[in-house]
Amino acid sequence: MRRTPLILSLVAISAVAACGSKSDKSTAAGSAGPITVKASDTACEVARSQLDAGTHVFTIANKGSKVTEFYVYAEGDRVMGEVENITPGLSRELRVELPAGTYQTACKPGMVGNGIRNTLTVAGSAAPLSQDAALAQAVTSYTSYVVSQSEALEQRTGDFVSAVKAGDLAKAKQLYPVARTYYERIEPVAESFGDLDPKIDGREDDATAELPFTGFHKLEKDLWVTKDVSKDGAIADQLQADVKDLVAKAKTEKLTPLQLANGAKELLDEVATSKITGEEERYSHTDLWDFAANVDGSQAAVAALRPALEQRKPELVKQIDTAFTSVDSELAKYRDGDGWKLQNQLTQEQLKGLSDVINALAEPISKIAGVIAEK
């Protein structure tokens, strides 16, 4: 969280979401009906690997035992469309418009890592975008990311809150870092809505008479330190309500390309100042979940800007790609099952290793805003 929230213009327009409620136009020639995706814990079987340009519907059935996600990525993991939070046994639909090009599909059982990837080729002609169109598309693409993440945030916070209210400490502790993941992925946007961020994500030492210690970290403290959540019903309900409020606001948020660029940088600043240090999750030490989520969010913003950056400064894109790869491989050292090692299990030397790769990434990412701003 930040003490001085970024004030975004709150012009309410309906976000165009690739996986949202677009009118049901017929799919492009050559595509006959939904494309089925059989997702399991170890496989991601996409029924077709070649499509014609146009709008397509994927139906993803989770046959596995872990919650999964499904993504369609353009180059550089730019999200063309995604469905989050597909629980075992459930089927979900993804509607996505795909211009000609080469894409990757990915299932993410356990919602972590790069996922199980397949190549998807889309035939047809694709006119190069104008620079303005590339920026407009970046905003559309990232907005859809924010919407899908915030929907998942609302659901997973609900699961967490239920466990807290049921007094199931073990389950609540397990769900806590998962719910936080969705918050941390869109943190720069979440921080822009006045008091919502301090209420949801405030620390004990930020509390004031007007804004007492509530939200995720209050529950974190009670789960890990006092080990008593019996009096936290109201806090839990308030968290759920605040998150619901935040999600509604996020869905109508109108972003600018510059905000995407700054958001990508701010997420890495979050990693550097509050995750590597263990400041954010001081009771649970689940900082590496947030770390990974911040990096995911930064990558999503960069990926959305990718076509515009490719036009303006391709060498910067290469530099950023390399730096993201370094972060991924450094972070992967601390994978623990479907989650992460605890921050306080890492040595100072290991934390410096993480700090170094984040600095190496943040440096080129800090240049994006300037590149986007220059005509």
Add this chain to the structure above:
Amino acid sequence: MSENAVSRRRAIGLAGAGVAGVVGASAVGVSLFTDKSEKSAEPAISDAVAFHGATQAGIVTPAQDRLHFVAFDVLTKDRAELVQMLKDWTAAAARMTAGQDAGPIGATAGILEAPPDDTGEAIGLPPSGLTLTIGFGPSLFRDASGKDRFGLAARKPAALADLPHFPGDTIDPAISAGDICVQACANDPQVAVHAIRNLARIGMGAVSVRWSQLGFGRTSSTSTTQATPRNLFGFKDGTANLKAEETDLLKQHLWVQPGDGPDWMTGGSYAVTRKIRMMIETWDRTSMGEQETIIGRTKGEGAALGQAKEFDEIDLKGLNGAGDPLIPVDAHVRLAHPDTNSGAHLLRRGYNFVDGSDGLGRLNAGLFFIAYQRDPRTHFVPIQTNLARHDAMNEYTRHVSSGLWACPPGVSGPDDFWGRALFA
């Protein structure tokens, strides 16, 4: 983008010269191959020291008052990326030593959406005699497992052999060694810190700061034009130091000469850095007589014991009235003197430091020792071996960090860069 070549402060002018407490001949251009040192009009302490030259500035340059020393680990595995960073650093160093902003756009001339290419805290400050001196550590050539990291192993100088463990060493690896060092010396601490901060920023991703050290007051003179300063023991330090004007001795003891090998080091020098914590409080309750016999000099004048004036010749053989040596056998000046060490001279360039306090009510203070030499194996190593075994001063000192650096020759001009000959 147009090059912003305007100095941070256009005209220091004559007003600056009037403030100068210490003025010295510009001794940067001392040639390896001639015996003439180039002297120019006496500069003010706020003036610029030439960055380009046959040897690196910041070695025989009259020691400036402030230090910020930094050691970097190289993160990148890509040799080309490292070389590009060294080129970028060299360009920024040339600008900053001339009193300009670190980047071509400058601290405030850029667009509002991009981070500035200079951090800004030196705006309005004169060049302040800033020198930036680079050195390469043994680990740049081979890592701990012996791996040749950048295809440089064959070029590693034999003189860059790891320093041995000396008796009494309490070295902390976290503040020791490194792949690359940069010594920033200036007469304004903000100018020195600005330079290191901007190099660290430019190198982000390719290198990572391993450790750094601030020094607030010089403890050595490197020119006969300078008065001898005092260290935190309160004694004059560096009276018998190698000086810029001693050109024959510099050839013998400071600069790597043709044929010493490797060729890329000809005109360079080796730096040894040692952070020496001083046990200030116990020293301060030691009698003046004992302090003087430990050092081997008088506290006030700085004369060798038995002599009257600071620069009077030291008498290592003389006896006092009681028949004891004038200079005790375990006195620091005796053990460090060239006559005790087969004639080996060092060019010392150390700085006093205080890193706050240590939580036990004591100053965390001492000397950040820097010494340049032609070959550490014949200079620092035997001298320090001698001192570590016998020096009476050891009771009041702890060596807590250690570094060894191959400092290449100077950057010849705008087309040259730090380490060009090494990476050629």
